[in-house]
Amino acid sequence: MFENTTKRTELGDLGEFGLIELIQKSIKLRNPETLKGIGDDAAVIDSNGLNTVVTCDMLVEGVHFDLMFHPLRHLGYKAVVVNLSDVYAMNATPKQILVSIAISNRFSLEAVEELYSGMELACEQYKVDLVGGDTTTSTSGLILSITAIGIAEKDEIVYRNGAKEHDLICVSGDLGGAYMGLQILEREKKIFLENPKIQPDLSGNDYILERQLKPEARKEIPAKLKELGVKPTSMIDISDGLSSEVLHLCRQSGVGCAIYEDKIPIDPQTYDRAREFGLDPTVCALSGGEDYELLFTIRQEDYEKLRMHMDISIIGHITDAGSGSNLVDKSGNQIALTAQGWDALLKKN
Amino acid sequence: MFENTTKRTELGDLGEFGLIELIQKSIKLRNPETLKGIGDDAAVIDSNGLNTVVTCDMLVEGVHFDLMFHPLRHLGYKAVVVNLSDVYAMNATPKQILVSIAISNRFSLEAVEELYSGMELACEQYKVDLVGGDTTTSTSGLILSITAIGIAEKDEIVYRNGAKEHDLICVSGDLGGAYMGLQILEREKKIFLENPKIQPDLSGNDYILERQLKPEARKEIPAKLKELGVKPTSMIDISDGLSSEVLHLCRQSGVGCAIYEDKIPIDPQTYDRAREFGLDPTVCALSGGEDYELLFTIRQEDYEKLRMHMDISIIGHITDAGSGSNLVDKSGNQIALTAQGWDALLKKN
Numbered sequence: 232m233f234e235n236t237t238k239r240t241e242l243g244d245l246g247e248f249g250l251i252e253l254i255q256k257s258i259k260l261r262n263p264e265t266l267k268g269i270g271d272d273a274a275v276i277d278s279n280g281l282n283t284v285v286t287c288d289m290l291v292e293g294v295h296f297d298l299m300f301h302p303l304r305h306l307g308y309k310a311v312v313v314n315l316s317d318v319y320a321m322n323a324t325p326k327q328i329l330v331s332i333a334i335s336n337r338f339s340l341e342a343v344e345e346l347y348s349g350m351e352l353a354c355e356q357y358k359v360d361l362v363g364g365d366t367t368t369s370t371s372g373l374i375l376s377i378t379a380i381g382i383a384e385k386d387e388i389v390y391r392n393g394a395k396e397h398d399l400i401c402v403s404g405d406l407g408g409a410y411m412g413l414q415i416l417e418r419e420k421k422i423f424l425e426n427p428k429i430q431p432d433l434s435g436n437d438y439i440l441e442r443q444l445k446p447e448a449r450k451e452i453p454a455k456l457k458e459l460g461v462k463p464t465s466m467i468d469i470s471d472g473l474s475s476e477v478l479h480l481c482r483q484s485g486v487g488c489a490i491y492e493d494k495i496p497i498d499p500q501t502y503d504r505a506r507e508f509g510l511d512p513t514v515c516a517l518s519g520g521e522d523y524e525l526l527f528t529i530r531q532e533d534y535e536k537l538r539m540h541m542d543i544s545i546i547g548h549i550t551d552a553g554s555g556s557n558l559v560d561k562s563g564n565q566i567a568l569t570a571q572g573w574d575a576l577l578k579k580n
Numbered sequence: 581m582f583e584n585t586t587k588r589t590e591l592g593d594l595g596e597f598g599l600i601e602l603i604q605k606s607i608k609l610r611n612p613e614t615l616k617g618i619g620d621d622a623a624v625i626d627s628n629g630l631n632t633v634v635t636c637d638m639l640v641e642g643v644h645f646d647l648m649f650h651p652l653r654h655l656g657y658k659a660v661v662v663n664l665s666d667v668y669a670m671n672a673t674p675k676q677i678l679v680s681i682a683i684s685n686r687f688s689l690e691a692v693e694e695l696y697s698g699m700e701l702a703c704e705q706y707k708v709d710l711v712g713g714d715t716t717t718s719t720s721g722l723i724l725s726i727t728a729i730g731i732a733e734k735d736e737i738v739y740r741n742g743a744k745e746h747d748l749i750c751v752s753g754d755l756g757g758a759y760m761g762l763q764i765l766e767r768e769k770k771i772f773l774e775n776p777k778i779q780p781d782l783s784g785n786d787y788i789l790e791r792q793l794k795p796e797a798r799k800e801i802p803a804k805l806k807e808l809g810v811k812p813t814s815m816i817d818i819s820d821g822l823s824s825e826v827l828h829l830c831r832q833s834g835v836g837c838a839i840y841e842d843k844i845p846i847d848p849q850t851y852d853r854a855r856e857f858g859l860d861p862t863v864c865a866l867s868g869g870e871d872y873e874l875l876f877t878i879r880q881e882d883y884e885k886l887r888m889h890m891d892i893s894i895i896g897h898i899t900d901a902g903s904g905s906n907l908v909d910k911s912g913n914q915i916a917l918t919a920q921g922w923d924a925l926l927k928k929n
Contacts, residue, residue: 238688238690239688239689239690240688240689240690241685241688241689242683242685242687242688242689242692243685244689245689247715247716250689250692250715251715253689253693254692254696254715257693257696257697257700258696258700258703258709258710259700259703259704259709260709260711261703261704261707261708261709262675262676262707262708262709264675264676264731265675265676265709265711267711268709268710268711268712269710269711269712269713273712274676274678274711274712276675276676276711276729278627278628278630278632278731279627279628279629279630280628281627281628283627283632285676285678285711285712285727285729286678286712287678287680287712287713287714287725287727288680288714289680289681289682289714289716289723289725291682291716291717291718291719291723292719293719294682294716294717294718294719295716326611326613326614326625327611327613327614327623327625327634329623329634329635329636329727331636331637331638331725332638333638333640333643333723334591336590336591336592338591339587339588339589339590339591340588340589340590340591340593340594340599340602341587341588341589343591343599343603344602344606347603347606347607348606351606351607351608354607354608354610355608355610358610358611359610359611360607360608360609360610360611360614360617361607361617361618362609362614362616362617362618362623362625362634363617363618363622363623363634363635363636364618364636365636365637365638365725366596366599366600366603367596367638367640367643367644368640368643369640369643369723370640370641370642370643370720370721371719371720372719372720374638374640374682374718374723376636376638376680376714376725378634378636378678378727380625380634382613382627
C-alpha cells in the first residue's frame with residue numbers, strides 16, 4: 232500500500248557488527264546521565280553517583296536454540312545467565328532482570344512454567360530479581376528478550392577500551408566446550424530424526440553438554456579480582472568466540488595483541504571430542520562461542536597477584552596497533568586473528 | 581528427544597493477564613533496592629535515593645503491526661512512544677531506551693535504517709538516548725523489543741494501587757481514535773488486496789490515522805500536574821482500552837468506580853467513523869485501546885486546580901470495592917465494566 236525505498240542493500244552483505252556500527256552512527260546521545268551508549272557489553276548510566284549498567288539480548292527459536300535438545304527449564308536458565316554475563320563483564324553486580332516472551336499456542340501453560348522455573352532458578356543462583364517484562368503472542372516460534380540491570384561504584388566499571396600496550400591478556404575457565412556440546416547434540420538429533428527409536432547417547436560428555444545447555448556466568452571472577460586488588464584495564468565476555476572478543480578489545484582500545492595458541496585453556500573433554508569430530512580444538516576455542524568466560528587485560532605489575540589463580544589463564548599480551556592482532560601458533564608462526572564469531576545475519580542468508 | 585510434561589493447559593484458557601498473574605506468583609524478590617516488581621506500568625528500583633523505573637514491550641509483526649500499512653519509520657516511532665508512555669504513567673521522566681530487533685532477510689538495510697530513523701526521531705522528540713540493544717536473525721517476521729528507563733524523585737512515583745474512595749477519575753485527551761484508525765486501515769487493505777489498482781482512500785481521517793500510526797506519549801500531562809501542584813493518587817496509561825485500565829486501577833487499589841458514559845472524551849472524527857462502521861463510539865473508547873492517554877485519579881480537593889484544564893476530562897469517581905466497577909450510561913443505568921481489552925492469547929487462539 233505504501234511506497235518503499237527503491238534501493239536495496241542485503242543485510243547479509245553487512246553482517247551483524249556492520250549493522251550495529253551503522254545503527255550506532257545514526258544515534259545521538261542527549262542526556263548527561265548517559266555515560267556509555269552502544270558499543271560495550273552494557274550501557275552505563277549515572278544514577279545519583281552510582282553507576283547503573285543495562286544490557287539486553289534476544290534469543291530466537293531456530294536461531295539461538297533448538298527445542299529438540301534445549302529443555303525449556305535449561306533454556307530459561309541460560310537466557311538469564313547470558314545477560315548476567317554481560318553485567319559481570321562490566322565489573323558490575325546484576326540486580327534485576329526484565330523478561331519479554333513471544334509464544335505461539337504450540338506452547339502449553341506447563342511449558343511456560345518450565346521456562347520461568349529455569350529463569351527463577353538463575354535468579355536465585357545469582358541473587359537477582361525478575362521485576363517485569365511482557366508476554367505476547369508469536370506467529371511462529373518462541374522468542375525471549377531479556378534485559379539485565381546491574382550496579383557498580385563509579386570507579387569500578389571496566390570498559391572494552393582500556394587495554395594498553397604490554398598489558399597481559401587473561402581468560403577465565405576454558406574455551407570451546409559449549410561449541411563441542413552443540414556438535415554432540417546436533418549429531419544425536421540427526422540420528423534421532425533418522426530413527427526415532429534410537430535414544431540419544433550423551434554419555435561421557437557431561438561437561439561439554441552442561442557448557443552448552445546450562446552455562447554459568449563467571450560471577451566469582453570479578454569478586455576474586457577485587458579481593459586480589461586487581462582492576463582489569465579492559466573486559467568482555469566470550470559469547471561469540473575468543474577471536475571475535477579479542478578483536479573487539481583491541482579495536483576499541485586502539486591496540487594490537489599476541490595470543491599464544493599453547494596458552495589457550497581447553498578442557499580435555501573438549502579436546503578429545505573435537506579430535507573425534509575432525510575439528511581443530513584451537514579453532515573451536517577461537518570461534519566456537521557461547522563459553523561465557525571473561526576475557527580481560529591486566530597491567531603487568533598485577534601479574535604476581537594473579538599467577539597462582541588456577542582458574543585464570545594468561546594467554547598473551549597487548550601490542551601496539553601497528554603490529555596487528557595475531558595468534559602465535561605452536562610452531563611460533565604469527566597468524567592474523569579474524570572474527571569467525573557467530574554472525575547471525577551472514578550465516579542465515 | 582527430551583521428555584516433556586504430560587499435562588497440557590492451553591494458554592488461551594488463561595489469557596494474558598492470567599498468565600502474568602501466574603508468573604508474578606512464581607517469582608521471588610531478593611534485593612532491597614527492588615521497590616516494585618511485576619504489576620505496574622514499570623518496575624521501580626532505588627538508585628541511591630533516586631527512583632529508576634524500567635519497563636519493556638515486545639512488538640511482533642502480524643500480532644501488533646501490519647507492515648502493509650505501518651510504514652517502518654512510523655513503526656519505529658510508535659514502538660518507542662509506547663514504552664515511554666509507561667514511564668510517564670509512573671510519573672517519571674524517560675531517559676534511555678534499549679532496542680532489540682529480530683529481522684528476517686526479507687528486510688533490506690534501507691528498511692532497517694527507516695525503522696531506526698523513526699526511533700531516533702522519537703528519541704529526539706522525547707529527549708531520550710538509545711543506549712543499547714541487540715540485533716539478530718528472525719526465521720519469519722520482524723520482532724521489536726524495547727526497554728525504557730526513566731528517573732523520578734523518590735516521592736514522585738505514582739503507582740496503580742493508590743486510588744481511594746471518593747477520588748475523581750481523570751483521563752487525558754480523547755479515546756477510541758487509534759482503534760477507528762485501525763478500522764480504516766484494515767478496510768483499505770482489504771480493498772487493496774482485492775484490487776491492487778485501487779489506491780487507499782484515507783482522506784478526511786487524518787486525526788484517527790495519526791492516532792493509530794504515530795501516537796504520542798502524554799509527557800506534558802505529568803508536567804502540567806506538577807505545575808498545578810496535583811499529585812495523582814494512582815495512574816496508568818491506556819494501551820488496552822479504558823475499561824481494562826480502569827479495572828486494573830480498581831483491582832490494585834482495592835476499590836470500585838463509577839464511570840459516566842457521557843463524560844468519556846471522544847473526538848468527533850472517531851465518533852463519526854464509528855457510526856459509519858456501525859460501531860458504538862463508547863465501546864470503541866472502552867475497548868479499543870492503543871490510545872496511550874493517561875488515566876489517573878486525584879483527590880477531590882484537587883478538583884478546582886484541574887477543572888479548567890481543557891485536555892483533561894473528569895469521567896467518574898472511585899467508590900468502595902463492594903459497589904463494583906460500573907459504567908453509568910446516558911440513561912443512568914449502571915453496567916458492570918468488563919475487560920474487553922486486547923488479550924493477545926485469547927484473540928489469537
